[in-house]
Amino acid sequence: MNSQTTHQPWSRKEQVNSIANKEFDVLIIGAGASGAGVFLDALSRGLSAAIIDKQDYMAGTSSRSTKLVHGGVRYLEQAVKELNIGKYQLVKEALSERKRMLYMAPHLAWPLNLVTPVKGIIGLPYFRIGLGVYDFLSGSEKIGPSKIENKAALKRICPDLETKSLTGGVSYYDGQFDDARFGISMIRTGIEMGGHALNYTEVSQLTKTAGKVTGVTCKDLQSQSSFDIKAKVVVNTTGPWTDHLREMANPDFKKMMTVSSG
Secondary structure (H helix, E strand, O other), X not given: OOOOOOOOOOOHHHHHHHHOOOEEEEEEEOOOHHHHHHHHHHHHOOOOEEEEOOOOOOOOHHHOOOOEEOOOHHHHHHHHHHOOHHHHHHHHXXXXXHHHHHHHOOOOEEEEEEEEEEOOOOHHHHHHHHHHHHHHHHHHHOOOOOEEEOHHHHHHHOOOOOOOOOOEEEEEEEEXXXXXXXXXXXXXXXXXXXXXXXXXXXXXXXXXXXXXXXXXXXXXXXXXXXXXXXXXXXXXXXXXXXXHHHHHHOOOOOOOOOOOOO
16 A cells, blocks of 8 residues: 655546556445545555545535534433433444544534523523533533523524523534535545545446455546456445445345435
C-alpha cells in the first residue's frame, strides 16, 4: 500500500491506476458515511482496502443528514417509557461518539445550543427532568448544561417566536457537524493510511469464484473505460441502493430495504 502524506495532492488518475485490475483484502462499494467507516476500520487492522462509488463521495444520504451529533434525547424518552435497555445503551454509545467527534475534528464538529419551546405547566418540569437525566448520562462527556428558559429569554434568543401561548422553554447542548466534509476527511485519512478511493465508478457486474463474490467489473464514468477489481471480501454499503447490488449477487434475493425519509 502506497500511503500519501498529509499535504500531498489527491489525484484521481493515480487512484484509477492503483485500483484498476488490482486485488485487495477488502473492497467497499458505496462511499458514504458507512462505507468510509468500513474503509478506515479495515485499514486500521492492516488490511489492504479500496472504496468506490457511482456518484461522488458523500453525495447521497451522507450529505443530507440533520447535521446533528446527538446522544438522542428522543431515544432516552423512549427508553424510559418502554423500559428499553437497548435504546438506553444506544444513548450512552451516541454520547461517547459525540464527544469523540468533537474532540477529533473541532473544525468539522462543534457544540450547538438547542432550545425547545414548551406549552403547558406540566411541560416544563417534564422536559427539565428528562434533560437532567440526559446531562447525568453524559457525565464527563457533557458539553453544556441544560436549563429552563423563561419567556423573556426565549424572545431574546428568537425574536420572531410567538411566546403568548408558551410557558417557557428548555435549552440544552448537543453537537453539530458538516456531514459531507467530515466524510470526505475520512476518505482522505484512509488514502493517507494506504487505502485507495475512486468516485464516479459504476459496478456493472459482480464476479464470483465457487459461488462467492470475489470482485467486480466496473466502469469509470469519466473515461468510460472498464476494468476489474478483485477482493477477498466485498462489502455493500450502498444505502438505499443496497437491494440493487444484492440482486446482482443473487437474482432470487428477497428485498430487505424500505426507503424512507426522516
